[in-house]
Amino acid sequence: MVDAKDFFDVGLAFHGHKCPAMPLGLRAAAAAMNTLGVERARDKELHVISETGKGHAAGCFLDGIMTATGCTYGKSNIEKLYYNKMAFTLVDVAGKKAVRVSLKPGFFARMLQSPFVEERKKGVLPQDIPAAIADPLVEKVMTMPEEMFLDIGPLQDYVLERKPGVFAAAPCSRCGEMVFVDKLVESESGPICLGCRQQEA
Ligand SMILES: [Zn+2]
Ligand SMILES: [Zn+2]
Known part of the structure; x- marks a missing residue:
């Protein structure tokens, strides 16, 4: 207990x-x-x-x-x-x-x-x-x-759906900081992080 x-x-x-x-x-x-x-x-x-x-x-x-x-x-x-x-x-x-x-x-x-x-x-x-x-x-x-x-x-x-963990990271082509790859987004200058995409918008 x-x-x-x-x-x-x-x-x-x-x-x-x-x-x-x-x-x-x-x-x-x-x-x-x-x-x-x-x-x-x-x-x-x-x-x-x-x-x-x-x-x-x-x-x-x-x-x-x-x-x-x-x-x-x-x-x-x-x-x-x-x-x-x-x-x-x-x-x-x-x-x-x-x-x-x-x-x-x-x-x-x-x-x-x-x-x-x-x-x-x-x-x-x-x-x-x-x-x-x-x-x-x-x-x-x-x-x-x-x-x-x-x-x-x-x-x-109750069945909990769970995605496998992400272990791979790559640098953002704009700020150079490491980003777990599932949150890198494509841009004209290459893959960028969501923070940089926010600044572009
Ligand atoms: Zn309190
Ligand atoms: Zn960035």
């Missing part, structure tokens, strides 16, 4: 500040991993499809999910759908199974009324919110029963 607490310290160091949303991601990820019966991904054994977006409250949720699942942008086993919803699907690639986990609507609505979010609305940076406000909320998130805040979907069959 995966325990979200085991990932708290690394999650905090990675995320950068103490807030309730990153730990919510740890808990939701642990619930998804336990439903699938999987461990943290060392390579691309797992894949996350997150429905969160950018520029909305509680986006920190995804850093908790990345920390616990090992699905990271560096490994490219994560994608965002930008639905601006507090939900994600975790795929067990070899097992060809997936589960969708979301925050319960009532819980999330109440969370948006929390003193932490009130401070954020006033413009206080998350790292400047007093521990007297942040700590009890984080403690609550890390200890409350899953059924109080998570909707955990059924196990679904």
